[in-house]
Amino acid sequence: MPTTKTASRESASPSFADDLRPLVRVHAELGRFRLSPAKVKRARANLSEGRVAFDPAEVLRSAGNLDSSLAQVVTAFEMCGMGSPRALETFRSAYSIAQPLLKAWLVGERGSSDPGRRLALRAASLVGNAILRSAAQQTSKGTSFSSWNKPGCPCCGGPPDLAVRSERTRTLFCARCDTQWSAPTGGCLGCEASKSPTFVRVDALDLGYELLVCHACARYIKERQFEGMQPPMIERALTIDLDAAAERRGLRI
Secondary structure, three states, rough: OOOOOOOOHHHHHHHHHHHHHHHHHHHHOOOOOOOOOOHHHHHHHHHHOOOOOOOOHHHHHHHOOOHHHHHHHHHHHHHOOOOOOHHHHHHHHOOOOOOHHHHHHOOOOOOOOHHHHHHHHHHHHHHHHHHHHHHHHHHHHHOOOOOOOOOOOOOOOOOEEEEEEEEOOOEEEEEEOOOEEEEOOOOOOOOOOOOOOOOOEEEHHOOEEEEEEOOOEEEEEEEOOOOOOOOHHHHHHHHHHHHHHHHHHHHHO
């Protein structure tokens, strides 16, 4: 089973981020991916017409063979102490091909009873996120999403996994590409339920988060205040146990 470094909000900065430095470095290297000018032009045209900018599966295919990138991320996990010997061995013997894992990640698969596959899916999520994040930044440069009122991401169509609230706004972060946009509702993004017992908030005070759960839609999202927000990659690592707890209960983002 992959080990996870757990931390309180107080210890998350800067020590937790320092612990993840090998992952941060690999993630940044993968983020150098560039779309072709033709793809950027098409994506910007889609956005200007109120459509999702690009197909994430198409973008990931255009990145070529990502097997070595997947292996780099797993090695970074190992350096961070975030993969057990058993999980690492199983990954290298059975789950070292990136594309099937990226497809599984795109359709929402995260957990597995197999520790090697669980580690592989987590590594694929970082590979995919780095590439789609870069694609989203290239295609949305200079674009305002102030009129986007949908629960899905304007760049890749993905669901949000993080919500950050300030005094007047609630901002969503795409689980795939980190694009930010304003939430169309303060309640459930699926059915707009906002009252208990259908829609409930579960405190995770040590992490500075609330887990928002909709019992009608079986959806959840992690929400926090804006102050002290780390980069999404760090926030996801910090709150991985919240995701695991939600997924054990059959919830999805």
